[in-house]
Amino acid sequence: MSASKELKQFTREEVEKASSQHNKQGDLWIIIDSKVYDITRFKDLHPGGASVFDEEVAGQDATEAFYGLHRHEVLTRPQYARLQIGSIKDEKPVIYDRAIGEVSKVPYAEPTWLSEGYHSPYFKESHRRLQRAVLRFVDEVVAADAQAREADGKRPSQSVIDEMAELNMHAMRMGPGKHLKGLKLMGGIVEPEEFDYFHEVNPIYCAKTIALTSDGARPPTTQLIITQEVVRCGARGYGDGLNSGAVIGLPPVLNFGSPELQAKVVPDVFSGKKFICLAVSEAHAGSDVTGLQTTAVKTEDGKHWIVNGTKKWITNGTFTTGCKTEDGFTVILIERGEGVETKHVKTSYSSTAGTAYITFDNVKVPVENTLEMCGRNNSPSNFNHERWVMCCSSARSQRLVVEECLKWTQQRKAFGKPLSSQAVIRNKLATMIARVESVQSWLENVTYQMCNMTYKQQASKLAGQIAFLKSYSTHCAQETARDAVQIFGGRGVTQSGMGHFIEHYHRTVPFDALLGGAEDVLADLGVRQAIRSMPKNARL
Template sequence: MASKELRVLTLEEVAQHNTEDNLWIVVDSKVYDITRFRNMHPGGASVLMDEGIPGQDATEVFYSLHRHEVLERPQYKRLQVGIIQGQEPKIHATIHDGAISKVPYAEPSWLVDGYYSPYFTEASSGSSHRRFQVAVRKFMDEYVYPDAQARELDGKRPSQSVIDKMAEVELHAMRMGPGKHLKGRTLMNGVVKPEEFDYFHEMIISQELTRCGARGYGDGMNSGCVIGLPPVLNFGSPELQARVVPEVLSGKKFICLAISEAHAGSDVFGLQTTATKTEDGKYWIINGTKKWITNGIWADYFTVGCKTEDGFTVILVPRSEGLETKPIKTSYSPAAGTAYVTLDNVKVPVENTLGEEGGGIFVMLSNFNHERWVMCCTSTRGQRTVVEECMKWTTQRKAFGKPLNSQAVVRSKLAAMIARVESGQNWLENVTYQMCNMSYREQSNRLAGQIAFLKMYCTRTAQDTATDAVQIFGGRGITQSGMGHFIEHYHRTVPFDALLGGAEDVLADLGVRQAMRSMPKDARL
């Protein structure tokens, strides 16, 4: 269908269309005929007849009430009948079009022109982080963002078509971090070689995915794989890896981590799920329950923590007879697939044991650092999105005849938000650099406390930022649609980060205890 030809009009011509039966307005140099739309306007027809709107330039009024994305919707694009002679559109809202935002502090400094980084390589480099970021953002904006917005609303699982697209460019494999599992794979259509891929590349993936602003969907987008598959990669037998890893990284099968229970969350040793061997020693018989299991609803495999005769053991359990899942309703979207899992005499071959019997704590400790680090990546990026929303809103929204950002109290809140996100990002980049230069064992010994502190800091500052953002947006900040819907969503879902991967207080204590173990014996005041 051919697009209609737009007329070139003057402001004087538009001004003649100012009645209920012939109503035009101008928004950012574009002329819209809203005559028939008037009675469908969600705010009521009378709003559109207010003084200063009929036949006039309503740009300022529009952006005080609506997001730019409204104009991008097909049903509203069809209302455009012309453009204003001699004018060009002035507003570019960087609505997931792959561009770098020009709003101050909306991007980490390494992406901003004129700034430098000791960690991220530029486009001229062979293993360019910048070139990789461009490719990942384009992919996320084109394929993931639209699906994220739709699934967050309808609560359905992330679309298999998007999962398949991610598999085509090996995003599932890259989200496991650098390692031997990347060997022979073509990463992001060859933008980075497997041997060059590092934790900064992985950080880029996590932070670009977070820009979708859909918390439940974000967890539903194979987060179970990010935390459930590494124990298989690092501790599974070669035969188990050969069978499970390819089908999971291809997006054909799904996996989750099943550790927490109703009686034991951060207290791993308090688990009550048991695994006992059959008399012939060939199988485990598993009984118990697991709670708050991300992606559990549609998982084909469950990386399960069990109490065994030798202590705490981790076992890979396929969905089979005796294993059932049911959804848990939480503050965020069912798109996360959060599940309550029951295991009733589930029979699993002993070959599915991950690591040594009784050595499950080592399997999980090696996993916890990476899981918490990923959450730090997503938390800092989520805060930055809130900063951008607030910077835009306080510029375009007027109160008492002036922009919101003319008020010192509002600027004070913005200052605190910016300071928190910048400090979190810079601490994160330092820790990431250490990860790139330490072995897995060194990371476990040296970074467990650092990452625990960082996660505690990120999640606490995130909640402060969420509270400040709601105050800035006012009633819109608690409304699930319209101008403040990202803020409402963020404020409602941000507590998840403070609990998943270890509660804040537990992680803070972990960091201090690790520091105390390293105290020199001869240290005195």
Template sequence: MAATKQISLEELAKHNKQGDLWVAVDAKVYDLSRFAAMHPGGLSVLVDEDVAGKDATEAFYSLHRHEVLQRPQYARLQIGVLEGARAKIALREPGAVSLVPYAEPTWLAPGYHSPYYKDYHRKFQTAFRKFIEEVVLPDAQAREEDGKRPSQHVFDEMAKQNILALRMGPGKHLQGKVIMGGVVKPEEFDHFHELIMAQESARIQARGYYDGLGGGTYIGLPPVVNFAKPHIREKVTAEVLTGKKFICLAITEAFAGSDVAGLRCHAKKVQGGWRVTGTKKWITNATFSDYFTTGCRTDKGGLVVLLIERGEGVETKPIKTSYSTSAGTGYITFDNVFVPEDHLLGEENKGLQVILSNFNHERWGMTAGSIGAQRCIVEECLKWTTQRKVFGKPLISQAVVRAKIAAMIARVESAQNWIENVTYQMNNMSYREQADKLAGQIAFCKMYATRTAQETATDAVQIFGGRGITKTGMGKFIEHYHRTVPFDAILGGAEDVLGDLGVRQALRKMPKDARL
């Protein structure tokens, strides 16, 4: 329990030297006498006459994130509270919304309205944010750092709450399931709930872990759900959605990225099935997956998608990318792997249809997450520029800084409004209509969101200066964001490819009789 002894300013002032050193931060008094020599910022800054025995709140928040004081080893240095002073720093409770302007999309900001979200979206959002902050976030920060895959207890908890099943979007697979203790009925769950999930999950600000946490399921399982033989579909879906087994989508190769038609991994038809030989690269979750939804080229030159189980001839090794190995990004080699006939997804030589069928949903989900992460950076920058003082004034008092913040806010607001519009269309269109009408919209929206995300990352680094390129301390999320933001711009289709796709889709629909 925090110490409550009342300490006057006079008493505080008496403890102002090495060996007997107290400071007050936000109305709490800390005895730093023994800690001072171990202080990561050095002893000299603490024995400074403006700090030792004084209220050092401003100096503290210029240099540390609040979380420092929450670490048990530092929290226990508190010996009392400053007499007559009131704590001013209010921390958000888990699940609560931030009151920092633009830190939330308007539908969540107090006093604003939205045509899209209903009361059950709000309830779901509150429960989901709490879940993310209490269950996922601590593991996310630790695993992003040590590079291990997300801990099994997080998957187990997600399975228990049926969150893994929600990652497949709305649909029959949710029938009869109790979602997060009943906070939303399966038949009510729609694409706005999914949008909430993507944006809330992005708040962990651990990009590798974010993909580690079922990124493979999100893109690897839908082809099984939609195209597998019933007995395979039931078995694999049950295993994956209960967090017992893992699956990934193995399409990209060293030879072919966005150019799916250029795949070389070869499936040879044999008695009772197929023999697969080839490689796959940059496959999210590959290092810990049990199943691989794999695109292969057939003898006839067509494409086939096979569900390959980890076993003889299958090897995975981690690829070190600029985000954490927590994502399980891997290189896969298939060496004459036997795949039984009933593991075919869809039809022979019609694999492209299987692969393409999920692209829109994948890209839309990535865009939603990317915008959520971008918004967190806006909040970080707003907090930093108002609390950080340079030349005696807060950073935000510089016009050039305000101009950067203005651009950041405009970008994230426009991207959010766009994704909400697309989501509304998805809610009101059949899958076929979505494929026909939204492929271009989603491609453009993703291209725009990730382009603006990179601009915001660059601006944020300028605002944070050296801290924006330092992995710990005040700017740690900025450093992380700036380093990992290109993933959103590459995975699921590079920006240029998506832009081109969107224009080609538009051209297909140009009326033949349109003239200036």
């Protein structure tokens, strides 16, 4: 709508009378949320046809009919906003989008620590400052690009990656550590010394991660907030494509790479100029890391590795790669170059993630690129960080579905009443809410333990818990996705319109159940860890 357009004030009687007179000439006015629209020229272009504007709508309040078919965002698009010619006198609109940078007011759309009137033992003011800053950044910079790239299948725009770099968000996504020293985080919102796992910035992602604390020191804890804020976009593949490979590919370099290797790689990744990922999964080996077939053999002079093999379902371009060597399992940084070939892998989940099949054909890599300590410590607990981040994402994405379903069941009518009047629908909503609240509570408890344990303690005490949590989170997510489709009906499997977030979630959520170890594998890992910890004298 142009700023110079004059909007008049009408009474409801005037709109009805004017529309009745204009109808003789084929004109049509309607009221939506106290706003008056002249849709005379638009009615024949309406995707549902002009017949939907019957006598019950012409000149009348069409708010209920509109919101039974369309999302509120339709009215904010310029081509439709300019159809507004006025508003109803002495009335104000009551339906608004969530304000930029503001949390949702819909019940259970936010974790309790962000909900008005609730308290938390885990989050403090620095977390709240960071959350507000990141949410505003996501609303203003990320959200529109996320939806556009999911639609066209292209990688996230470089401009978004560059703006993240300016705020040191790529560095923050690595979690707390020495790499943050001296950096200005989110314009100074949070100091590097207070950055912890409740702050950490991570979108959702794929492949395998080995995030170790090399000195065994107690890490500060930060990640939860930004992970969950980026997921608000409702664009699963975009989260993976948004330089998320660095989240799992760079920590081994930070923790076990030589100073020279770090100087070569880290600054370019933090600035968004280069991309990095962790290439572990293979066509022959997914959850079974010991079954890897990619090999690395040293040259006779011992100065290089010769790498041969393939990797599958890998995101981004420079590779922290797991290989079989004479020592067993070794991780090597392999830069894109001669002998390295990548092909796009088409999946049902998203093209914008850049999922790739990688071939290593006699690739020559300096031995200085070896991450020895990382490779030798090949216990399942090395994947704790990846699985934990996925739990953060799962909890947030389930809330998006809960919010969509609560809104829809209020505005959609069936059998003359809102969907929410049906007990079966309320039961589905109840189980959705119970799932996401239990996932979030368990997640916050595990995060608190991560904040207060050394790496060795985490490895022995949290590997099983995080495995359980990840298995439980993704299982809950798939059940919630199925229930959401039932609530939305045909719209839940349509890639546009009212249910497009639900369709996207239902289509992409099975992918989460495979990342970092399949659900059944992780559940079994958790049980085996528990059995190993059983006291010898335990009897009924």
